[in-house]
Amino acid sequence: MTRSTIRRSFMILAFAVALFPGTPLHAQTAARLLTYTDAGGNVKKIQTTAGWEIRRQQILDRMQLAMGPRPALTPAVPLQVVVKDSLRQRNHIRYEITFMAAENEPVPAFLFVPLRKGKHAAVLALHGTSPLGKRSITSENGGKANRAYAEELADRGYVVIAPDYPSFGDLKDYDFEHDRYASGTMKAIFNHIRCIDLLQSLEYVDSARIGVIGHSLGGHNAMFVAAFDRRIKVIAASCGWTKFRYYNIGEEASKRYGGRLGPWAQTRYMPMLREKYGLDQQRMPFDFDEVIATLAPRPFFSNSPVNDGNFDVKGVKEGMANAAAVYSLFDAPQHLRASYPDATHDFPPAQRLEAYRLMDKVLKHTPEAHTLLP
Numbered sequence: 001m002t003r004s005t006i007r008r009s010f011m012i013l014a015f016a017v018a019l020f021p022g023t024p025l026h027a028q029t030a031a032r033l034l035t036y037t038d039a040g041g042n043v044k045k046i047q048t049t050a051g052w053e054i055r056r057q058q059i060l061d062r063m064q065l066a067m068g069p070r071p072a073l074t075p076a077v078p079l080q081v082v083v084k085d086s087l088r089q090r091n092h093i094r095y096e097i098t099f100m101a102a103e104n105e106p107v108p109a110f111l112f113v114p115l116r117k118g119k120h121a122a123v124l125a126l127h128g129t130s131p132l133g134k135r136s137i138t139s140e141n142g143g144k145a146n147r148a149y150a151e152e153l154a155d156r157g158y159v160v161i162a163p164d165y166p167s168f169g170d171l172k173d174y175d176f177e178h179d180r181y182a183s184g185t186m187k188a189i190f191n192h193i194r195c196i197d198l199l200q201s202l203e204y205v206d207s208a209r210i211g212v213i214g215h216s217l218g219g220h221n222a223m224f225v226a227a228f229d230r231r232i233k234v235i236a237a238s239c240g241w242t243k244f245r246y247y248n249i250g251e252e253a254s255k256r257y258g259g260r261l262g263p264w265a266q267t268r269y270m271p272m273l274r275e276k277y278g279l280d281q282q283r284m285p286f287d288f289d290e291v292i293a294t295l296a297p298r299p300f301f302s303n304s305p306v307n308d309g310n311f312d313v314k315g316v317k318e319g320m321a322n323a324a325a326v327y328s329l330f331d332a333p334q335h336l337r338a339s340y341p342d343a344t345h346d347f348p349p350a351q352r353l354e355a356y357r358l359m360d361k362v363l364k365h366t367p368e369a370h371t372l373l374p
Helices: 003-019 049-067 133-137 149-155 184-201 217-228 251-257 288-295 313-329 349-362
Strands: 035-037 043-045 082-089 092-102 105-114 120-126 159-163 205-215 234-238 300-303 336-339
Touching (some): 035 049, 049 184, 049 217, 049 313, 092 149, 105 149, 105 184, 120 149, 133 149, 133 159, 149 159, 159 184, 184 205, 184 217, 205 217, 234 349, 288 313
Parallel strands (some): 205 234
Antiparallel strands (some): 082 092, 092 105, 105 159
């Protein structure tokens, strides 16, 4: 599929959204999250979870205005898992694998498998911005503290899959220009959905007990894939988001990227935020409180340090407050949790442990004795 075909698909999606509009293309509030606009232009107040499903689909449609249309998930090609290498580590084996997301679309990943027999809970672990890709969330990350959460969860007894994001790790030479996706973000979402397919195909995984975790780039991609894939039962995002109007990169970087929101519009992320929306925060087709709202009533944990230089904590607190209205609609306000440590762009031990314990509880998992955190 060529880029021109992608653009035509994008225009079809945009036309569909215009026929069935959601809210205006600007910052969301809690009250606005609980309304939708029907095809006749009438604003409807959402009072039931069934009514929320209409709004939720409109949010997913608007996310695709920035990310491009999600390719059809069926018929899916065989996963064709190939094991390239293996390494025994304490209570598990780490396999280096590739699998096929679609025809001619290999995905390199680590797959951590417990030595203990039986059905296990599983986690999709997504890495941050690092040339090391999947290795950056293992003990092979060059001594980077507080990032080895894929390996820590494996030590905890989970089956863990950790793929490379396109342009990092073994996908460092990924060709965005000639793929079938309108954005690197949508390519990653598709890959990550296929990671869930792979986990569910494994006889030693309990397909009803799957979570996702990520830091920074991995943090918002954890949110994105869970928005589109309800098989994911619990979501933990570290330093991955703030509402767009609070995103900050500094004056010098803003000039380099052509605007404060420029980093979001890189080829590897969502270039249409520049091409279609001019990096104008008032025109963004979605915002992060909406993304969180699509996760309801599933448990969501956000690690959001007060000194994060990019993801301003004020936008996190505002977004969490807005999304709380939707969680309350489901009588599940306790499923929306955030921690605000006195730290910079980091995933400190206390917050990782909080995320792990939440996953343990939701996924009914008893951590093994080899865990590096209590």
